[in-house]
Amino acid sequence: MTEQSRVLKKIALFGVGLIGGSFALGLKKAGVQAQIAGVGRSQASLDVALQAGIIDVIAASVQDACRDADLILIAAPVAQTFDILASILPYLEAHTVVTDAGSTKADVVSAARQALGDKICQFVPAHPIAGREQNGPQAALADLYAGKKLVITALPENSAQSVGLVEQAWRYCGAVIHHLQPAEHDAVFAAVSHLPHMLAYALVDDVANKAHAERLFQYAASGFRDFTRIAGSSPEMWRDITLANRSALLQELDSYTQTLERLRGHLLQADGAAIEAMYANAQRARHNWINSIETAEKQKVEGGD
């Protein structure tokens, strides 16, 4: 491969919803002149994306989308990764770099290896740490990724140039690039994202299934609202993520259940000191975390890194 800080002339988006649409808008806002071609299962979404200036053209076919593409972004639920890559393979040109935006990485890498075979070197797995509760191209924002992390889980087969191209594209969107191994990525996000989603879904499900659910919801207030906000997310998308990250999630869930069992024991024994110690440890850790975020944001505003 000979490209160096290659100019992006054509980008193909498989999925023009919130994630793919915001990527396109971010590039356009940064002045990237590439033609953006959209592919998707929903003609209505493609029409909205075209009208909104997210994509420049609706590709007539997968072949049409892949022709001359410098970069292909797959921005669809992770369970669709294999099928999409398999459909791309016959038309994948040697210079094209393919990346994704999936919330899990080990399963995506496995699907990509199966689908692409020895062209796996052209696939650079990635995950932007950003989102909204709304979905679809109408929810896309040019600033969705500004200041947010983009985690690349590069493969041994990837060339530095391929990885560099993906980094470059996301930097145009304002993202801050991080690198993790796929398994490391999945373990981290099992703990800080996927498990909280499971816990929130389980709480609302538990409350909703009680005989007096209506009365309970009547008195639920802002604490409940924020705690369960993530239970408003797409069930299909989160079913896929839960299954895809099963082993890491089971491990995190069991660790959490043990902590909860410990707290239950303190409560059973009315051990106020132990309860307060656990609450105080959590409050302190969260306080330090929020402070570190705010410090990082302040540095960003001041032009640091």
Place this chain on the structure above:
Amino acid sequence: MTEQSRVLKKIALFGVGLIGGSFALGLKKAGVQAQIAGVGRSQASLDVALQAGIIDVIAASVQDACRDADLILIAAPVAQTFDILASILPYLEAHTVVTDAGSTKADVVSAARQALGDKICQFVPAHPIAGREQNGPQAALADLYAGKKLVITALPENSAQSVGLVEQAWRYCGAVIHHLQPAEHDAVFAAVSHLPHMLAYALVDDVANKAHAERLFQYAASGFRDFTRIAGSSPEMWRDITLANRSALLQELDSYTQTLERLRGHLLQADGAAIEAMYANAQRARHNWINSIETAEKQKVEGGD
């Protein structure tokens, strides 16, 4: 008792922080002319409350605070209820109504019965469903209770007039009055408030105690932030609430743990349909709940009730 829509001439506040302070500011904003006397353990908080116009005077003593008071509000952590009521008892005048703002009610009622004996008729237990993460008089807001629920768990001994006086005061603050039995109140808030606090504290504690906690917090994003917002609350206050509502909380915790165990089983068996069904049930229930809140708020804006 002979009072009818009694004019509030003097109110004593035991606790001039967020909850008591916002009550005082709400009354003043509504044009209530009562003198508000403050009592508290912290001279600094009393000074701030006086400077901020929350209270009109710092009471020289409990006796001084109680003299001629029409209404006494106890706005302190629930574990202090007994001591405060016991200190009030010697100076409690026959026409005075005492109320509280505690997040649990069965234990408060029990403490009040012990402390007040046959003067229990003068104590009207209540709980405003509003709060902020900040504490202290500097966090008090005149609008904190506007449109929020105020739950009264009236006792058989309370006169209609005493209950009416408490209702009247909170209505001045913009609160919407609800009535529940104390045990009913505690069961409801165990499910929609106290349990979520325990779950959030437990998650942050679990993450913070891992060897690689720093890396985990580095990648935690907005979903984690909202889910754990309530774990930023005061450990002392929530220790008290957890202990005070122990039996209802154990019941809710066990129900939740069973739901979580069910979800774990689906995950273990990679049963995507069962996982999606649970997530979809939760999403739907939350969606309906948010819609009903928004409908209620719209009716309020339009002048309905």
